[in-house]
Amino acid sequence: MRELKCGTCGTRVLVEKYSPTHTSVQWQGDAQSSCPEFARRAALGEPSSAIPTCHALRDSIERAVYDGVLETDSPRSYPVAGRLG
């Protein structure tokens, strides 16, 4: 897992990326008190377990992946030219 900071609210979370589509986010401490978006959604009745991450944090995660800071843990497999036959 890698520690990542939400670019908007500054909440620190642990992120693990299994694949381009599967990201696991582990909140440290009380997400409702640290992230404004989280708090707002929780106040509307959404159970915190149903809120994987706030939008700003998701953007931060995507940016980290793009920048190569956060790498997928499973090795990517690219087809290698000349070895497919």
Ligand SMILES: [Zn+2]
């Ligand atoms: Zn946030």
